[in-house]
Amino acid sequence: MDKQIVDTLKESFNGPLLQDNPDANVGKSERIISLGTGAFILFNGITNIFSHPLISLGKIMIGGSLLQRGLTGYCPLKSAIEDSIETPAPRPLIASQSIPVS
Structure with missing residues (x-):
């Protein structure tokens, strides 16, 4: 029963909710955490x-x-x-003086 719920949640996140974005710089797990946290904070703000x-x-x-x-x-x-x-980028090392070694 629990596995079925988890599979249903995975399918819902992989659908239109988490569409691929060519400019995306946030991973899928970060996106899911952001969605959950954002919904919670937004709801908390609206209720208060x-x-x-x-x-x-x-x-x-x-x-x-x-x-x-x-x-x-x-x-x-x-x-x-x-x-x-x-x-x-590393700067090239340029020797400006030479020291004679005896």
Whole structure:
């Protein structure tokens, strides 16, 4: 019974929900985690909008961003971090002076 539920969930995620994106920089497991976390945070923000409006608006924005990240597979923040971490090409060593050895 449990295996059937897991298989059904896998099939639903592999369908239109997690479509391939040529610009994707987020793996499938990260996308699934982002979808679940984003839905939870978004729902939490919506339910508390009248008791804590500013905190709830922040939760709604974060949850929506996580949902967008999970649905599209692209994260602009991750892309910016990966671009800034790229190692520069090594500079060639050029000897400017020669020292005689006796």
